[in-house]
Amino acid sequence: MTDNFINIKYIEDLLKNAEHAKTSEIEIALSKAERNETLTHSDIASLLKTDKQEHINRIYKIAGNIKKRIYGNRIVMFAPLYVSDYCVNRCAYCSFNAGHDYKRRKLTMDEVRKEVKILEMMGHKRLAVEAGENENECPIDYITECIKTIYDMKFENGEIRRVNVNIAATTTENYRKLKAAGIGTYILFQETYHEPTYNRVHPAGPKNDFTYHLTAFDRAQEAGIDDVGGGVLFGLSDPFFDVMGLLLHNEHLEKKFNVGFHTISVPRLCPASGMNINDFPNLVDDDTFAKIVAIIRIAVPFTGMILSTRENREMRKKLLRLGISQISAGSSTSVGGYSLRENNTGESSQFLVNDERSATSIISELIDDGYIPSFCTACYRGGRTGDRFMSLAKSGQIGNVCLPNALMTLCEYSMDYGDNAFKEKTNAVITKETENINNEKVKAKTIENIKKIQNGEGRDFYV
Numbered sequence: 001m002t003d004n005f006i007n008i009k010y011i012e013d014l015l016k017n018a019e020h021a022k023t024s025e026i027e028i029a030l031s032k033a034e035r036n037e038t039l040t041h042s043d044i045a046s047l048l049k050t051d052k053q054e055h056i057n058r059i060y061k062i063a064g065n066i067k068k069r070i071y072g073n074r075i076v077m078f079a080p081l082y083v084s085d086y087c088v089n090r091c092a093y094c095s096f097n098a099g100h101d102y103k104r105r106k107l108t109m110d111e112v113r114k115e116v117k118i119l120e121m122m123g124h125k126r127l128a129v130e131a132g133e134n135e136n137e138c139p140i141d142y143i144t145e146c147i148k149t150i151y152d153m154k155f156e157n158g159e160i161r162r163v164n165v166n167i168a169a170t171t172t173e174n175y176r177k178l179k180a181a182g183i184g185t186y187i188l189f190q191e192t193y194h195e196p197t198y199n200r201v202h203p204a205g206p207k208n209d210f211t212y213h214l215t216a217f218d219r220a221q222e223a224g225i226d227d228v229g230g231g232v233l234f235g236l237s238d239p240f241f242d243v244m245g246l247l248l249h250n251e252h253l254e255k256k257f258n259v260g261f262h263t264i265s266v267p268r269l270c271p272a273s274g275m276n277i278n279d280f281p282n283l284v285d286d287d288t289f290a291k292i293v294a295i296i297r298i299a300v301p302f303t304g305m306i307l308s309t310r311e312n313r314e315m316r317k318k319l320l321r322l323g324i325s326q327i328s329a330g331s332s333t334s335v336g337g338y339s340l341r342e343n344n345t346g347e348s349s350q351f352l353v354n355d356e357r358s359a360t361s362i363i364s365e366l367i368d369d370g371y372i373p374s375f376c377t378a379c380y381r382g383g384r385t386g387d388r389f390m391s392l393a394k395s396g397q398i399g400n401v402c403l404p405n406a407l408m409t410l411c412e413y414s415m416d417y418g419d420n421a422f423k424e425k426t427n428a429v430i431t432k433e434t435e436n437i438n439n440e441k442v443k444a445k446t447i448e449n450i451k452k453i454q455n456g457e458g459r460d461f462y463v
């Protein structure tokens with residue numbers, strides 16, 4: 001046992017027993033999920049292990065209903081910003097690993113500004129700063145300087161309003177610095193909760209310490225960062241083991257800090273330069289991946305789920321229906337990649353992007369598919385983080401703020417970046433969806449604010 005909340009034998013026994021779960025037991029678990037009751041670990045394991053199509057169809061239906069009930073048709077948009085690819089680790093799946101010989105770089109503050117300007121011109125308001133681990137080239141003070149540089153930038157159409165950070169596990173002291181710099185969510189993927197696999201794919205570098213990595217969120221919480229986002233890299237180990245690990249990690253944080261993951265990311269292992277995809281025997285096929293996303297949605301209904309551009313358009317469409325609430329658009333996964341793309345220069349990216357469409361075409365397609373792309377950052381800016389956010393989410397009242405905020409930020413986006421046809425399409429959605437705001441006062445205020453945005457009389461409204 002590595003730590004008391006990830007007990008390998010406990011998880012393996014759960015999954016082994018689930019192989020023999022009776023149909024009646026699986027159906028009881030499904031009925032509990034339909035009644036929005038909390039599932040036990042054995043319930044979740046039995047759903048993961050079932051391969052009967054009728055069960056899987058029910059899992060999809062339940063997940064789809066939860067998605068609709070809690071998140072409506074809103075999809076929060078964000079973009080990654082890679083600032084440094086110097087890395088001392090040797091993660092076997094990542095092209096930034098120290099053994100991969102290529103020319104590395106980190107952005108100067110001027111280059112950060114250039115990248116942010118391009119991202120802002122795409123309409124983004126929420127970024128995830130990403131960097132490899134290298135204390136000399138990329139110390140914590142460099143990251144906090146990036147955060148400050150980003151927040152200090154003001155454009156004609158607004159500014160980046162939330163900076164999430166995805167950097168290596170670090171000390172409580174460094175987390176305090178991130179907190180003081182105004183971090184949004186601190187994101188860190190455990191990659192895999194299966195310690196022997198973890199040790200094998202992280203053969204050298206500080207990331208080799210499984211327990212230090214596993215307890216990073218405890219240190220972040222102790223330093224005052226109450227929005228943390230977990231994830232695993234599906235394809236490293238048995239994916240069902242990793243789902244159970246994620247859920248146990250979430251329970252640990254809930255017990256200890258009264259708040260679990262704000263978000264869960266579900267990246268799937270994909271090819272990257274400097275690695276051979278055939279070295280990984282646990283790759284997850286599309287059907288298993290969809291089932292996993294649906295089961296996580298059922299198990300932790302109030303936790304946002306993030307999908308990156310690793311997935312292609314068709315997979316994204318499917319997973320949005322099953323539980324994904326946040327996606328990136330127009331992403332580059334290389335340092336300085338947005339400027340390089342503008343200049344048509346080659347990139348050295350962390351992994352291959354499978355959805356290379358521009359942000360505008362992804363956003364336009366989301367609207368055509370009946371979604372409301374949202375650029376909302378209200379909770380963070382209004383101090384609604386950690387357990388304050390979770391209690392609002394669990395009360396079922398979160399939709400009363402998410403919907404008006406989604407509509408107001410979409411209106412801003414269409415005014416700033418849309419052509420006439422896009423504006424027309426967006427206006428129709430906004431008019432229709434405003435009717436779905438239940439609170440009459442909030443509805444009236446939203447209509448008033450949208451008119452102000454459209455007439456150029458104000459912006460950046462939120463509730």
Ligand code: SF4
Nearest residue numbers: 087091094096097132
């Ligand atoms: Fe470095 Fe992160 Fe890539 Fe590992 S996954 S090699 S820590 S950048």
Ligand code: SF4
Nearest residue numbers: 376377378379401402
């Ligand atoms: Fe997210 Fe809060 Fe905005 Fe809803 S209101 S989309 S939870 S930031």
